[in-house]
Amino acid sequence: MLVLCSHLFDATGTHTLLETLIHRWCSHPGVHKALQGVGGGVRFPRESNRLIELPEDYSTLINQASNFLCPRSGGDKSRAPTLCLVCGCLLCSQSYCCQTEVGGEDVGACTAHTFTCGAGMGLFLRVRESQVLFVAGKTKGCFYxxxxxxxxxxxxxxxKRGNPLHLCAERYRKIERLWRQHGIAEVIGHAQEANQTLVAIDWQHL
Ligand SMILES: [Zn+2]
Ligand SMILES: [Zn+2]
Structure with missing residues (x-):
């Protein structure tokens, strides 16, 4: 690719053929349309991906989660409401009611969600436990x-202690950075190496 690019944009060469080609690409009506853009082309600089905004006061999340009903159990409250930090979706985790089949295997709501929200990689906040959950694929995960x-x-x-909890922006930014830099899988790997009991957990059922 690099070689191709250096040939493409080699100013010293006599690439009249390429110039014609580039002109033709650029004057294609589709390009004009995209630039004028209904739904516009790609704008630069692009904004970095961000995790959802979290409330400052943890009790806001607790209230939100305690009002959350399992979407499949006809109005029952979810026992393990879990918040996706990527899209803000609340899920009914760790429960048979919300298991679905992915690739021929039953998986919990979180694992299933990662396949639509994050290509098999996910980060969640288990609201009742005040614990971050990282999952990768169907078999790997750790708490953070x-x-x-x-x-x-x-x-x-x-x-367990029940003291009021407040958002620590710095810690949240650290988690966001890990996610942005594709560091979640590495954290899971290290955690599982250091703690064998993590390997035995059925992550796919969360
Ligand atoms: Zn999500
Ligand atoms: Zn459920």
């Missing part, structure tokens, strides 16, 4: 500290 801290600067994974 949430971007919410109490007044002592501690996370409360499992919500």
């Amino acid at each position: 500290p949430p971007p919410y801290l109490d007044d002592y600067g501690e996370t409360d994974q499992g919500l």
Whole structure:
């Protein structure tokens, strides 16, 4: 590709043939249309992908999650409401009611969601546990500290202490950076190497 490009844009050469070609491409009506754009062509600089905005106060998420009904159980509350940090969708995780079949296997709502939202890679916030969940494919995953801290600067994974939690923008940015730089799979790999019990978890059912 690189070689091709250097030939294409080689200013010293006599690429009249290429010049004609480029002219023809650029004057194609389709290009004009795209540039004037209904739905416009690609604009530069493109904005970086971002994770969803999270509320400052964790109790906002708790309230939102406790009002969330399982979409399949006719009005029952979901036991493990889980928020996709990529698109903001709330899912009914870790429950038979919301399992679906992907590639001939039953998978939980989170795993199924990653295939439509993130090409098999996903990051979620398990709201009742105050825990971030990373999943990759059907078999790999790990937990990651949430971007919410109490007044002592501690996370409360499992919500055992119950102190008020507030968003830590810096931690959330770190998670966003990992995701943007395709670092999630690596974090999962390291976590599973360091902690064998993670390997045994049925990630696909979350
Ligand atoms: Zn999503
Ligand atoms: Zn459900």
